[in-house]
Amino acid sequence: MWMRNVPLDLRTRWRIGGQAPELAEASSQEELRGLLAELEGETALVLGGGANLLVSDQGPGAPVVVLGGEFKRQEVLEDTIRVGAAASIAGVVQAARRAARSGLWILEAVPGTMGGALRLNAGTADEWIWDRVLWAEVMLSDGSVERVVAEDVQPSYRAIELDPGAIFLRAEVRAPPADAARVRQEHMQRRIEKLRAQVYDKPTCGSTWKNPGAPSPSAWELVELVGMRGEKRGGAQVSPKHANFIVNLGDAKAQDVIDLMIETRRRVHEEKGIFLEPELHFWGFPGEVLRELGAGTT
Numbered sequence: 001m002w003m004r005n006v007p008l009d010l011r012t013r014w015r016i017g018g019q020a021p022e023l024a025e026a027s028s029q030e031e032l033r034g035l036l037a038e039l040e041g042e043t044a045l046v047l048g049g050g051a052n053l054l055v056s057d058q059g060p061g062a063p064v065v066v067l068g069g070e071f072k073r074q075e076v077l078e079d080t081i082r083v084g085a086a087a088s089i090a091g092v093v094q095a096a097r098r099a100a101r102s103g104l105w106i107l108e109a110v111p112g113t114m115g116g117a118l119r120l121n122a123g124t125a126d127e128w129i130w131d132r133v134l135w136a137e138v139m140l141s142d143g144s145v146e147r148v149v150a151e152d153v154q155p156s157y158r159a160i161e162l163d164p165g166a167i168f169l170r171a172e173v174r175a176p177p178a179d180a181a182r183v184r185q186e187h188m189q190r191r192i193e194k195l196r197a198q199v200y201d202k203p204t205c206g207s208t209w210k211n212p213g214a215p216s217p218s219a220w221e222l223v224e225l226v227g228m229r230g231e232k233r234g235g236a237q238v239s240p241k242h243a244n245f246i247v248n249l250g251d252a253k254a255q256d257v258i259d260l261m262i263e264t265r266r267r268v269h270e271e272k273g274i275f276l277e278p279e280l281h282f283w284g285f286p287g288e289v290l291r292e293l294g295a296g297t298t
């Protein structure tokens, strides 16, 4: 059932964003197909944990679907883990650690859902979820379901190629049994590194910018070099702890985040000759704003 004018701020990690004109939760594949059919060709946006997403203060301007029910399931199999797209990344990572399965440490301390992880190709700087995906199933806007493998979506650093209306339903991820002590150690090490360096005590959406790659300094170093660490616009601030994170100090608007990002990107280009590219996804912003941010290539 579609609900009208649903606020999205509390559904994102940043606690920012206007209202969705319509929002519905789908607990099964059939329900999702029925909801999409009611849209008569209009493309729905799909919301996971909102951990890598900036929603405009005016809202996304399109219907939003949230997956629940059967999509929250996860199952540890012989050499793999089968996950629904709404399964929390934290739950899947914990299941892998407890069952002594290798490879899922790359998602340790990453908030959000497995659907978001598949869409963003989440992971570390050099190892990504799509390195481990055996297959994933997507529903297209006409309600048909397709099974895709890595070759079909051409994974790259924090990006894949996917039809705009495609919704991940589930996936099977390689996770072969391994030495339990080594698995525990890998998970703990990654968790400690992330908790030490990154921002978990304030509303953020993780890394703002993609790392430009060698020989460039990393994104946080570039932001720092141009003097943006600690800079504020309205209620948003470039985190004093990690310069690639923007925090909501309490009453930030999406526009405050955009202002900080545009200023950062301008300075980095002027002073370092590098165009930063956002890691985040954006909902409800005009094309000219997205172009100014260097967004839209994910």
Ligand SMILES: Cc1cc2nc3c(=O)[nH]c(=O)nc-3n(C[C@H](O)[C@H](O)[C@H](O)COP(=O)(O)OP(=O)(O)OC[C@H]3O[C@@H](n4cnc5c(N)ncnc54)[C@H](O)[C@@H]3O)c2cc1C
Pocket (backbone or CB within 6 Å): 013, 045, 046, 047, 048, 049, 050, 051, 052, 053, 067, 085, 086, 109, 110, 111, 112, 113, 114, 115, 116, 117, 118, 119, 120, 121, 122, 123, 124, 166, 167, 168, 169, 198, 199, 200, 204, 205, 206, 207, 281
């Ligand atoms: C403190 C912190 C640390 C983080 N660390 C990392 C890290 O180490 N590595 C990393 O890669 N990321 C990291 N992130 C970013 C974020 O956690 C991941 O990108 C995560 O995968 C986002 O998932 P989500 O469900 O919240 O996606 P959302 O923010 O809800 O959505 C992001 C995009 O994915 C799309 N999407 C969501 N679900 C689906 C679906 N089922 N089908 C199709 N598209 C979908 C949305 O439409 C949107 O375009 C971090 C974030 C925070 C706040």
